[in-house]
Amino acid sequence: MKTMQVETPALLIDHKILKRNLTSMQGYADRSGVNLRPHTKTHKMPRLAKMQLEAGAAGVTVAKVGEAEIMAEAGIDDIFIANQIIGRSKVERIRRLTGAVNISFGVDSVYSVKEIDGVFEGADKKAEVLIEVEVGEKRSGIIMRNDFITLLDEIKNSRNVRFKGVFSHDGHTYKASTIDRLKELYHDSSARTLKFAGIARDHGMACEVVSIGSTPPFVLGFDIPEGITEIRPGTYILMDGSQANVLGHHDTCAATILTTVISKPTDERVITDVGAKGLTKEHRTEGLTATEGLGKIVGFDGVHIDSVFDEHAIIYDEGFRSRVEIGDKVEILMNHICPVSNLYEKAYIVEDGEVIEEAPVSARGKLQ
Incomplete structure (x- = not known):
């Protein structure tokens, strides 16, 4: 696939x-x-x-x-x-x-x-x-x-x-x-x-x-x-946006969230299909690990998630809106990987545009 x-x-x-x-x-x-x-x-x-x-x-x-x-x-x-x-x-x-x-x-x-x-x-x-x-x-x-x-x-x-x-x-x-x-x-x-x-x-x-x-x-x-x-x-x-900021680059970030553009209701607003239930509201506010927004859009400099509802990510960026269409898929670099992993039943291990393996998140929800 x-x-x-x-x-x-x-x-x-x-x-x-x-x-x-x-x-x-x-x-x-x-x-x-x-x-x-x-x-x-x-x-x-x-x-x-x-x-x-x-x-x-x-x-x-x-x-x-x-x-x-x-x-x-x-x-x-x-x-x-x-x-x-x-x-x-x-x-x-x-x-x-x-x-x-x-x-x-x-x-x-x-x-x-x-x-x-x-x-x-x-x-x-x-x-x-x-x-x-x-x-x-x-x-x-x-x-x-x-x-x-x-x-x-x-x-x-x-x-x-x-x-x-x-x-x-x-x-x-x-x-x-x-x-x-x-x-x-x-x-x-x-x-x-x-x-x-x-x-x-x-x-x-x-x-x-x-x-x-x-x-x-x-x-x-x-x-x-x-x-x-x-x-x-x-x-x-796996790294994430906050800890990669310590290094000053994102070359070590292995994990992202794939999400679909589902709405473009205004000239600058874009909605994708992942919200707090798949991304969290995590962000860091101090020091080298401080993050902007609730996640970065991979491949689009300076574009980040502004806010989330349970099932929606909200992005305000006119330039980004003009470059994507409804149905397009983009990747989000999350701010904090640990709680995000806990939200998914499986991860897709990918290489060169292909899924090479599916890895169950078997310890998901094991909080006791």
């Missing part, structure tokens, strides 16, 4: 760019002497996760137990859930997975460790956990040294929980206004992660894994400090 014969709206992935992104990030990790454990929440597709593993990734990262279950069902056997898993039923699902896969997950509270310890009572394997360190994103994770030591002691004194290491996410780097500032935030975050790894070591609990994540520092090729063992970028595989 020709790419332009695909019914719209549709998620497209350019195969050549995809493979370049895979090769580039794996080469960077290899040269840096660290494991690559890509975050699959970006694409939610076992097919792409397997491509990442075939390229050399040590395992995959997910955000939810449901995503871990989908990846395990697909035969992926080394999974890290980079999140706190609270609730006995969810921890019980992880316990069931331990029989078939090597799985670890995040903690940042005594409550969590106590709950895990109880659920894993009598299990063949201990639960493997990494403590999350808050490094400036102002999200989850341990902040104070005393709380970290208390948590280490809780794990040490538990019967069914094994300490594997520490992890962090430097998502606040997305708001950096310059490359130099981004590098400063990245190095500060890495240093803070290593500091807590050192505290654990001095407490008699050396880290097997010291894991850091986010895409911008790695696509920019920043040095990875000694002591970091693993990186967890996600967006790099």
Whole structure:
């Protein structure tokens, strides 16, 4: 099938760019002497996760137990859930997975460790956990040294929980206004992660894994400090408008939304058939990743989505209107790929104008 014969709206992935992104990030990790454990929440597709593993990734990262279950069902056997898993039923699902896969997950509270310890009572394997360190994103994770030591002691004194290491996410780097500032935030975050790894070591609990994540520092090729063992970028595989802005070009953007022009009601207004339900209303307002509008129209400089309804994208551009007809198909470069992937049942992998494969988004909607 020709790419332009695909019914719209549709998620497209350019195969050549995809493979370049895979090769580039794996080469960077290899040269840096660290494991690559890509975050699959970006694409939610076992097919792409397997491509990442075939390229050399040590395992995959997910955000939810449901995503871990989908990846395990697909035969992926080394999974890290980079999140706190609270609730006995969810921890019980992880316990069931331990029989078939090597799985670890995040903690940042005594409550969590106590709950895990109880659920894993009598299990063949201990639960493997990494403590999350808050490094400036102002999200989850341990902040104070005393709380970290208390948590280490809780794990040490538990019967069914094994300490594997520490992890962090430097998502606040997305708001950096310059490359130099981004590098400063990245190095500060890495240093803070290593500091807590050192505290654990001095407490008699050396880290097997010291894991850091986010895409911008790695696509920019920043040095990875000694002591970091693993990186967890996600967006790099497909990229999007906001993170590509860090690079100053869109050559690494593999994913787009194919959409059809369905109306031209005024001299400057164009309507296409993808709205918030297929594009989201995501945009970034600060720093290098700031975006204009709700998505860029590929091949038309300066043309972007001005607004969306549930099923309609609204574009105000007289020049663009004069160049397209009702029934034409155009591609949109989305601002944020991760939530967009979650909206589609499948992606079309394309090359040279042809669909070469359809990849189910099997972890779509797996939010529990």
